[in-house]
Amino acid sequence: MVTLKSYLCGSWHVGNGEDKVLFNPSTEEPVAVSNTKGLDMKSALTFARAHGGPTLREMNFVERGGLLKEMSRVLYEQRERLLEISRDCNGATRGDSKFDVDGATATLSSYARLGSKLGDKGFRIDGKSNNLAANARYIGQHVLLPRPGVAVHINAFNFPAWGTFEKIATAFLAGMPVISKPATSTSWLAYEMIKVIVDAEILPKGVLSFIAGSSGDLLDHLGPQDVVAFTGAASTAAHLRGYDSFLNKSTRFNAEADSLNAAILGPDVEPGDDLWNLFVRNIVTDMTQKAGQKCTAIRRIFVPEAHVDALEESIQDAIFDLKVGYPTEKAIRMGPVASAAQLKDVRAGIQQLAAHSDIVFGGAEPIQGLHAPEGKGYFVAPTLLRAKDSHNPIFHELEVFGPCATILPYSGEASEGADLIARGEGCLVSSAYSNNRKWLKDICFSVAPWNGRLQLCSKKVSDSALPPGMVLPNQLHGGPGRAGGGEELGGERGMGLYCNRVALQGDRLMLSKLLGFDL
Numbered sequence: 001m002v003t004l005k006s007y008l009c010g011s012w013h014v015g016n017g018e019d020k021v022l023f024n025p026s027t028e029e030p031v032a033v034s035n036t037k038g039l040d041m042k043s044a045l046t047f048a049r050a051h052g053g054p055t056l057r058e059m060n061f062v063e064r065g066g067l068l069k070e071m072s073r074v075l076y077e078q079r080e081r082l083l084e085i086s087r088d089c090n091g092a093t094r095g096d097s098k099f100d101v102d103g104a105t106a107t108l109s110s111y112a113r114l115g116s117k118l119g120d121k122g123f124r125i126d127g128k129s130n131n132l133a134a135n136a137r138y139i140g141q142h143v144l145l146p147r148p149g150v151a152v153h154i155n156a157f158n159f160p161a162w163g164t165f166e167k168i169a170t171a172f173l174a175g176m177p178v179i180s181k182p183a184t185s186t187s188w189l190a191y192e193m194i195k196v197i198v199d200a201e202i203l204p205k206g207v208l209s210f211i212a213g214s215s216g217d218l219l220d221h222l223g224p225q226d227v228v229a230f231t232g233a234a235s236t237a238a239h240l241r242g243y244d245s246f247l248n249k250s251t252r253f254n255a256e257a258d259s260l261n262a263a264i265l266g267p268d269v270e271p272g273d274d275l276w277n278l279f280v281r282n283i284v285t286d287m288t289q290k291a292g293q294k295c296t297a298i299r300r301i302f303v304p305e306a307h308v309d310a311l312e313e314s315i316q317d318a319i320f321d322l323k324v325g326y327p328t329e330k331a332i333r334m335g336p337v338a339s340a341a342q343l344k345d346v347r348a349g350i351q352q353l354a355a356h357s358d359i360v361f362g363g364a365e366p367i368q369g370l371h372a373p374e375g376k377g378y379f380v381a382p383t384l385l386r387a388k389d390s391h392n393p394i395f396h397e398l399e400v401f402g403p404c405a406t407i408l409p410y411s412g413e414a415s416e417g418a419d420l421i422a423r424g425e426g427c428l429v430s431s432a433y434s435n436n437r438k439w440l441k442d443i444c445f446s447v448a449p450w451n452g453r454l455q456l457c458s459k460k461v462s463d464s465a466l467p468p469g470m471v472l473p474n475q476l477h478g479g480p481g482r483a484g485g486g487e488e489l490g491g492e493r494g495m496g497l498y499c500n501r502v503a504l505q506g507d508r509l510m511l512s513k514l515l516g517f518d519l
Ligand code: NAP
Pocket: 154, 155, 156, 157, 158, 159, 181, 182, 183, 184, 185, 213, 214, 215, 231, 232, 233, 234, 236, 237, 239, 240, 255, 256, 257, 258, 259, 294, 295, 399, 401, 428, 483, 484
């Protein structure tokens, strides 16, 4: 059993409270213990502000990108070991583990490349300068400067690798030190990855700190230049927003929260078309990848009434021989959900939705996972439901964070589809499938404002479009309303969270010399 340690003030620590035990979700065997009670969070913040921040701010983008490149390299060297830990830490299949672990190293590499493009400055110019007087001398220029505080990262349980490093990549490149806190239940993988980085001695003092479990009183000690980037449930985000520092010190808070992501089929697409097959593939991927525990997974499937039976058959065919179990071999295509608490929530959620639906396949009953000990493991069957009434609010409000999606029949009219999608009150991503430009245009302009990302699929991209659930470093991740209202990634855009925009006014020549840009 591994004892998870926290890396604070440049050394490893274990708390003095009762251990919290982490379990292999396929076997329910204990795998690690976490204990952060009594750790000095105030000093951790002070240390990162005093050492990590100044060092990073002195470095330019190329140098910061160099750190990210090294991090990616040393993690990649340990890839096989990390993939195995991922399996036993959160029940991930090899494919799911790659999605998480390779997603982390790829995002670090992507931001490393961005660093080399941004060049030998440590801050960015925002837009062109403006003349502020009749002469051309007195100008105003907006600049984006790294905040002289600490970026506190609070992550959800479902992506212990990617979630940790996608945030670190943007914060480091922007010039802020990080204190990273994974969700306790799957923190083992994040711990092992942070340990690889610390052991490699590639980061300057105070740049990276890590809390292996509960963050204690950390949020009580935040200051006005600190940032919290949170990923998790909307209810947790709502609770955290009430902290004094966010209310009274303008500590920045970014939330990536729940989302009832939608996929909508246009009335022109027929069963068996290329677009139909793409639609089915994307639904099946999102229901089963990471056992449906993806914030971007399709939860609501809008289909013209005439095609509901055919869609149910297509999804059923695609999922027919899917094997669920302990992912010790390739044949297993779906693992368990990540924890006992998750299992309880997912089963309760399926029961709630099923009370207003017909079950096409699956359900809330316990199932035996292949290769798992008899009666053990947090396994749930992939579950497809058909709503009895697509307007019932439960389908637009209850996020079941597991291998479950609901078919919501609609008329095929873009206006009705858009109205139903908007009832989710803000999504991370939605996808629409049609070759009818008028229908796609209507959907685009009515649905886009309710989403952080909108994938418009027509036959020209039916063989190249990525699954909508895949988050890319150069595309925005986040969404309005219920999805948290936050923004991460999107290339340079993601760095905005960690910077202050300042309008500098003065003599053009003096500002040009001082900033090192030709204004
Ligand atoms: P969660 O229960 O809200 O926990 C998220 C994180 O918040 C964990 O690290 C948790 O730490 C921490 N936390 C909880 N209470 C806290 C407090 N009072 N002070 C400081 N930290 C606190 O969510 P989850 O169960 O891990 O994740 C599932 C949810 O996340 C789903 O609703 C899903 O939609 C959402 N999600 C969203 C995205 C996105 O990008 N939008 C991505 C993934 C997941 P402990 O584990 O130590 O309690």
